[in-house]
Amino acid sequence: MSKTNSVVIIDDHPLFRKGVHQLLDLEPALTVVAEASSGEEGVQLVAQHEPDLVLLDLNMKGMGGLKALEAIKQRNPDIRVVVLTVSDTSDDLIGTIRAGADGYLLKDMEPEELLAHIKEAVFGSTVIASGLAGRLATALREEATAKNRNVKDLTEREMQILRSLAGGKSNKLIARDLDITEGTVKVHVKHLLRKLNFRSRVEAAVWVVENKLG
Secondary structure, eight states, rough: OOEEEEEEOSSSOOHHHHHHHHHHHTTTTEEEEEHHHHHHHHHHHHHHHOEEEEESSSSSSSSSSHHHHHHHHHHTTTTTEEEEEEEEOOHHHHHHHHTSEEEEETTSSSSHHHHHHHHHHHOOOOOEEEETHHHHHHHHHHHHHTTTGGGSOOOHHHHHHHHHEEEEEHHHHHHHHTTHHHHHHHHHHHHHHTTTTTHHHHHHHHHHHTTTOO
């Protein structure tokens, strides 16, 4: 029997939560284990269930999505978090990616497209809504020029792992591919992000693809 991947939905709009829940029920590989109507409640439920994926709204009363994202990632960086929002501003996109989000999707996407992206995210891919990836790439390109980013600063192993990040692979998959421990992968990721002045693995992945370094 194939593994079912657990999902927690954090959104302060009950009807939207219900709609997403019903959409995910159409996919046998995904199971919604909890819903939260606030950032505070969401962080608690994620700590309780430790799901494979979190779908997180940005604009909520009290603890907003960005603070909830930071709290979730601080406690367990391996839980995949995809922002699902109405905001298509570059500031929100870049801010959440730098805070560790594994994807950024818009609420007005077609249901079939949204479900396909969510499935990709839970299996390790970085997902960004159409039209927004270009904005992120442009911002990273401008920043890279200013910071004189160069892959020549990386070791051969770090370069291998960077290419794996660009392929959307999780630390666990990278460790298996390279026959090293997951802990070793985490250390290498931390080092390569520091060397290249990136705050998140998604930033690094987008930059590698944009510069055809993969």
